[in-house]
Amino acid sequence: MQVHLVDGTYELFRYFYSPGGGHENAAGEQVGAVRGVMRSLATMLDDGATHLGVATDHVIESFRNDLWPGYKTGEGVDPLLLAQFPWLEDAVRAMGITVWAMVELEADDALGAAAAVAAADERVERVVICTPDKDLAQCVGDKVVQFDRRAGTVRDADGVLEKYGVPPESIPDWLALVGDSADGFPGLAGWGAKTAAAVLRRYGHLEHIPDAPGQWDVPGVRGVAKLAATLAAERELAMLFRDLATLRTDADVGSVDDWAWHGPTPALAEWCERVDAPDVAAKLDRIVRARSRT
DSSP states (O other): OEEEEEEHHHHHHHHHTSTTTTOBOTTSOBOHHHHHHHHHHHHHHHTTOOEEEEEEESSSOOTHHHHOTTSOOSTTSOHHHHTHHHHHHHHHHHTTOEEEEESSSOHHHHHHHHHHHHHTOTTOSEEEEEOOOGGGGGGOOSSEEEEETTTTEEEOHHHHHHHHSSOGGGHHHHHHHHOBTTTTBOOOTTOOHHHHHHHHHHHOSGGGSOSSGGGOOOTTOSOHHHHHHHHHHTHHHHHHHHHHHSOOOOOOOOOGGGGBOOOOOTTHHHHHHHTTOHHHHHHHHHHHHHHHTO
């Protein structure tokens, strides 16, 4: 069995800014992003997905905004995109697909929690997290891979190491040092991606990096004294940034059996009409009929 976990927030942004993303229905509502995600999910089911869940940010803000004032908010997000978040959640539910609409936590946390649940299930052979978001790289492991559907690339633990220079378990530490502009925290001054990766490959986690530069054992890294001084002076801040980057895996996402797809609900017809996607209803009907024969 394979489990597919989809970053609905990323998908909604992707389709909003793609060709066709500005599609308006007869009522003048811009629904192109929702339609794009619905079609994408229908294709996943047509390709054989059987157990899947979609995580969304029901609100952009989360508990992390209380930890760091600069953390990302909904400011600057196009209102036409924001309006489609609740529509997406209802439309995906109408497709019969599990939705985790996050409020206190983020969509990434739900994906991390679901990945942990699925990886612990002996029946599951592979967990596919469908997003290119670097935050989710920390979830990659024996069963868990990250799939960038747009690029068509699958990244396992070796792929994470090749991409970022650190193994999955060090991703939050790496983000703490280099920062994450998408999430709104800056990292530490002078700590670039390659330098942070080299140091973390040696020490693994922030707390294991010595304060004294003379104790460092990282050949090839320049400016060790300055880097060490910055970390020593701002270690508490770095630990905060790591906390921001660390996914919470205790979100209530149910069990793998809860995510099994059994077909759409009666509400699908209404949503397909609203977003001008009769093809989605037709495709799901065909999939249901085909699977009933096997």
